[in-house]
Amino acid sequence: MADFSLEQLGGKTYYIPGPVNIGLYVDKGNVYLIDSGNDKDAGRKVGKIIRERGWHLEIILNTHSNADHIGGNRFLQKSFSCRIGASEKEKPFIEHPEFEPMFLWGGYPHRKIEHKFLQAQPSQVTDVLAVGKPLEGSGLEIVGLPGHFIDMIGFRTPDGILFAADALFSGHIINKYHIFYLFDVEQFLNTLDYLDHCTDRIIVPSHALPAEKPENIHTLVEINRNKITEICHVIEDICREPRSPDEIIADICSWYHLEMSSAQYVLIGSTVRSYLGYLDKKERIKTIPEAYIMKWLTL
16 A cells, blocks of 8 residues: 555546555546545545646545544645535544544543554544435435444445445454454444445445455455354353453453454454443343442353
8 A cells, every 4th residue: 555556446436445445536626535544644645646636625525433544634634625524423533533542442541542543633524424415516425334333424426336434344354353343233234234235336345355246245245244143152152151341352352362452452342342232132141240240141
């Protein structure tokens, strides 16, 4: 991703491949940018591409507020005086990115998680976006893709290309990390079902290569779905005896041979708690207070 190459997917739709894929829809020289990369440097490189082609950055469309998707916002907004669009519930996290480490930690964050990986620079959301409400003058469709974060959305271009954000992860990422961040497991599974049946020509996840053809999309959906099913079974197996959330986190990391950093702890910990909420809702586990500790037991 060093050179930030621009690749055309079809018609007026482009993307910049990298650790976080960045989308562009260009209409009459106006750029509708889908996410902005993970930091100021990413924003600077995107800006260079836009300027070299004589384009105008109309708006940044943020799929959600995670730092690696909004990291270039501040630089680009200051450089181009562009608008920024996001869903209503993601807007506060973009304008106050210190909320993300607070949210993940569940309290006042400690210093080791206050860095650009979890906390971007603030930027101003000018347009609140809603599913089913067309983005005026662009032809872009706003698509609801809940599950990964609080109110994630995607964008479908008139070329039949869907930028699906973190609604799908690559097999490489899943095999390497196993536990990918989820806020609402049930909603994420519903989103996978939606993607499995949509008729877009190409689906572009943020952390995987663009998927063409229904069979390729189905394969990617199944990889994601199967890992979620597996993790649910792992948690149920761990909770054959009452276990606290931290004990469950430790057991899962041991199970998958995962190394733990401060950032990984908050991401994995928050995700494990989301799985516990999902399994509780499905009446597959229950809580047991034991010696002033809330523990979980498989039913």
